[in-house]
Amino acid sequence: MDRTIRVLVAKPGLDGHDRGAKVIARALRDAGMEVIYTGLRQTPEQIVSAAIQEDADVIAMSILSGAHNHLFPRVMELLREKKVDDVLVLGGGVIPDDDIPGLKAAGIAEIFTPGSPTPAIIEFIKNNLKRKA
Amino acid sequence: MDDPAELARRARGGDARAIARLISMIEREDPARLAVLKLLHAWTGRAHVVGITGPPGAGKSTLADKIVSELRGRGRRVAVVAVDPSSPFTGGAILGDRIRMMRHATDEGVFIRSLATRGHLGGLSRATAETVRVLDAAGYDDVIIETVGVGQSEVDVVRLADTVVLVSVPGLGDDIQAIKAGVMEIGDVFCVNKADRDGSERVLREIKSMLENAVLNGAATRFTPLYDAMACMGAASGENAGAEDAVPDDEAHRSFFRQRAPSAADGGSGHHGGTLPGYGSLAIPPVLATVAETGEGVKALVDAVKAHEAALALTGMLATRRRDNLAWELGKALAGRILARLEDDGRRTAVAGLAGSVMDRQTDFYDALDALERMLGSRQP
Numbered sequence: 001m002d003r004t005i006r007v008l009v010a011k012p013g014l015d016g017h018d019r020g021a022k023v024i025a026r027a028l029r030d031a032g033m034e035v036i037y038t039g040l041r042q043t044p045e046q047i048v049s050a051a052i053q054e055d056a057d058v059i060a061m062s063i064l065s066g067a068h069n070h071l072f073p074r075v076m077e078l079l080r081e082k083k084v085d086d087v088l089v090l091g092g093g094v095i096p097d098d099d100i101p102g103l104k105a106a107g108i109a110e111i112f113t114p115g116s117p118t119p120a121i122i123e124f125i126k127n128n129l130k131r132k133a
Numbered sequence: 134m135d136d137p138a139e140l141a142r143r144a145r146g147g148d149a150r151a152i153a154r155l156i157s158m159i160e161r162e163d164p165a166r167l168a169v170l171k172l173l174h175a176w177t178g179r180a181h182v183v184g185i186t187g188p189p190g191a192g193k194s195t196l197a198d199k200i201v202s203e204l205r206g207r208g209r210r211v212a213v214v215a216v217d218p219s220s221p222f223t224g225g226a227i228l229g230d231r232i233r234m235m236r237h238a239t240d241e242g243v244f245i246r247s248l249a250t251r252g253h254l255g256g257l258s259r260a261t262a263e264t265v266r267v268l269d270a271a272g273y274d275d276v277i278i279e280t281v282g283v284g285q286s287e288v289d290v291v292r293l294a295d296t297v298v299l300v301s302v303p304g305l306g307d308d309i310q311a312i313k314a315g316v317m318e319i320g321d322v323f324c325v326n327k328a329d330r331d332g333s334e335r336v337l338r339e340i341k342s343m344l345e346n347a348v349l350n351g352a353a354t355r356f357t358p359l360y361d362a363m364a365c366m367g368a369a370s371g372e373n374a375g376a377e378d379a380v381p382d383d384e385a386h387r388s389f390f391r392q393r394a395p396s397a398a399d400g401g402s403g404h405h406g407g408t409l410p411g412y413g414s415l416a417i418p419p420v421l422a423t424v425a426e427t428g429e430g431v432k433a434l435v436d437a438v439k440a441h442e443a444a445l446a447l448t449g450m451l452a453t454r455r456r457d458n459l460a461w462e463l464g465k466a467l468a469g470r471i472l473a474r475l476e477d478d479g480r481r482t483a484v485a486g487l488a489g490s491v492m493d494r495q496t497d498f499y500d501a502l503d504a505l506e507r508m509l510g511s512r513q514p
Contacts, residue, residue: 003161004224004251029225034249039232046238050231053244055153084150 005033005125008056010047011040012075015065020092020114024060027118028125044074051079051087057129063093068103076107086130092116137165141172147271149244156246159263170263173270178455180212180269180276181442184294186256186319189282191300192326194233195425197279201237202428203435204275212244212273214264216257218281219249226250230279244273256280256287262462265293288319291355292458295451296321296441298434301340303332317343319355321418322437328422328430337420344417360416362448474509483508 009025011018018040025035036054038047051059063071072091079087091103092112100111109128112121143151158166185193185200197213204211215230228247237243246268248258257280268276280290291297299320323344325336347354419437423430445451475484487504490496496504 004249006157025227029220029227030223032224034219034226034228034247036228036231036247038235042235043239046235049149049238050235050245052149053153053238053246054231055157082150 003131005058005129006036006054006056007033007058007060007125008036008038008047008051008054009060009062010038010042010050011063012042012044012047012061012071013063013065013067014041015063016040017064018062020064021060021062024062024092024118024121027122028060031122033125044071044078047075048078048082048084052082052084056087057131058088058090058125060090060092063091063095066094068093068095069099072103072108073106079107088125088128088130090121090124135165137168137172141169144169144173144267144271145176152244152267152271153246155267156248156260156264159267160248160251160258160260162259166263170266173267176270176272177266178269180265180273181439182265182269182276182278182293182295183438184278184280184290184297185300186280186283186287186290186297187300187326188284188302188305191282191302192425193279193282193300194230196298196300196324196326196423196431196434197230197277198234198236199425199428199431200277200435200438201234201243203431205237205240205242207435209274210242210272211275211277212246212268212271213277213279214246214248214261214268215279216248216250216261216281219251221252224251244268244271250281254287255289256283257289257293261289262293291319292461295445295454296438297355298322298324298438300324300326301336302327303330303336305336318347321356321359321441322434323418323420324423324430324434325420326423326425329424329427333422337422340420341417344420348417356418358453359444359448359450362450363444364416366448471509475505480508 007028009021009028011021021037025037028035036050036056038050042050047059047061050056059075061072061075068091072089076089079085079089088109089107090110090112091108093114095103095111095113103111110124140151140155144155155166155169158169183200185197187193194215197215201211201213213234215228215234217226217228217230219226226249228249231245231247234245237245246264248260248264250258251260253259257278261278265276265278278290278294280287297319299317299322301323302325317340323340325333325340327333328337344354348357418441421430421434421437423434425431442451445454474480484505487496487501491498491501
């Protein structure tokens with residue numbers, strides 16, 4: 001039996017724009033994944049703690065406030081602190097191209113900017129899970 | 134972490150990753166979980182297991198969030214198992230109960246886990262029972278089970294919870310909804326949430342009236358055995374003076390009765406039990422008004438839940454209820470094993486053959502059933 005993929009969808013930062021996150025959540029659900037939706041304005045600490053308790057395979061974060069260069073790497077730092085190395089972390093939202101290499105260097109596996117087709121995101125998750133069945 | 138003893142040791146110590154990993158093993162029915170659960174068994178049976186159930190949108194998650202805060206304020210470690218439905222078509226799910234509880238995410242004394250039903254009916258997921266046991270063994274004092282939004286017959290939570298809180302809201306339907314069988318019968322504590330909305334007084338009244346009528350009709354309800362036992366103890370101890378000697382935990386005893394007895398302080402619109410004109414005081418469960426959004430009434434709700442636990446313990450009903458539930462669960466697990474044995478290749482062929490002869494009217498249904506039962510009695514098909 002296929003292992004059910006669990007994805008924690010989170011909105012770090014202070015912007016209240018969760019439409020994108022909800023579209024992704026629905027697409028992942030329709031792809032047969034279990035999506036733990038955590039709502040708006042989460043701190044990196046809350047996100048990492050929730051991901052651990054939920055045993056998430058993937059953390060998918062969306063930011064439209066511009067705070068990605070601070071918040072995304074902070075999540076990676078907390079995961080390392082807690083010795084969690086088997087969770088795939090994705091970022092999305094309004095993120096300038098110039099910032100993407102830095103975020104990837106910090107450990108974010110991929111950045112999906114507005115207009116990314118949801119099937120591509122689903123494929124990326126399926127092909128890049130860090131835990132195998 | 135793959136070693137069962139190590140995983141059990143870490144889960145027992147409250148290690149969130151170990152607990153979470155173990156719950157995932159339970160969810161995918163990994164046979165390796167059994168060794169760990171066996172090791173944890175000796176440490177289970179300590180937590181107060183509270184079920185929160187009610188229709189979709191009643192505010193169960195918001196209420197759970199506020200109950201967690203209240204219990205944390207009382208110094209208790211709390212775990213929440215929140216169940217949401219899986220899609221019957223894709224198997225996917227949106228688990229959104231956590232949204233209301235994120236304030237507790239970084240509290241070391243709180244563990245929250247979302248479970249998808251994964252095809253299981255009855256308001257819970259198949260993994261719920263074992264998940265509750267893991268959290269119990271991990272030392273959480275209270276384990277709250279939040280069911281999916283229920284309709285009229287998803288009542289599995291009564292098999293796992295010591296105390297069931299049934300959450301209702303104004304505006305769901307006419308008063309006939311309150312007298313249908315099913316979900317409305319399973320509460321130990323009743324709560325009308327969103328009580329600041331129009332119609333809440335009417336819902337409170339209807340639920341009380343439903344409960345009072347159940348008592349008058351002598352109906353078997355979830356709460357009757359406990360109330361009978363309380364009445365017996367009250368009679369045995371003279372109901373008032375001298376009760377302190379007969380009843381070891383007398384404050385709990387009195388507080389449970391106090392909740393049910395209408396008092397002047399309630400000003401006639403009190404939500405603590407109720408009376409029916411001409412019938413005096415009837416023993417019915419607490420029916421409380423809450424506004425989970427603001428936290429109004431949550432303290433009284435938690436008091437009622439804790440008083441219920443104390444009353445169960447005092448009367449010996451806690452042990453009875455847990456034993457009955459375990460007997461039910463053993464039966465269900467056994468049925469599962471029998472079904473699994475039917476899946477055996479040789480037996481599957483035999484079952485299909487028997488079904489064919491029932492269909493062709495060569496054998497009747499019950500002879501076929503007897504034949505199957507004999508077949509299962511043998512080690513090999």
